[in-house]
Amino acid sequence: MTEADPNDPVAVALELERLRGTLEAGFARVDGSLALLVQRSDQTDRQLADHEARLDELERARWPLASIAALTAGAGVLVALWELASR
Numbered sequence: 855m856t857e858a859d860p861n862d863p864v865a866v867a868l869e870l871e872r873l874r875g876t877l878e879a880g881f882a883r884v885d886g887s888l889a890l891l892v893q894r895s896d897q898t899d900r901q902l903a904d905h906e907a908r909l910d911e912l913e914r915a916r917w918p919l920a921s922i923a924a925l926t927a928g929a930g931v932l933v934a935l936w937e938l939a940s941r
Contacts, residue, residue, distance in 0.1 A: 859865060
């Protein structure tokens with residue numbers, strides 16, 4: 855294979871066209887990868903929002919349990935004291 859003259863406009867144009875094709879293919883791959891990352895990020899954001907909502911719901915539902923436990927314990931103490939006093 856013979857080397858092309860670097861000053862030949864046709865050779866320069868061909869090389870630039872090859873370079874353009876390579877760059878277009880590279881940009882297409884990068885664009886596809888970025889689109890996939892954006893999609894995964896959106897999914898992660900939705901999951902995080904869902905988990906946050908579920909956690910808030912659990913925290914709201916949990917607060918009566920401590921109150922109920924305290925009332926039950928207090929009632930148990932009162933019943934025990936009443937039984938002791940009635941003997």
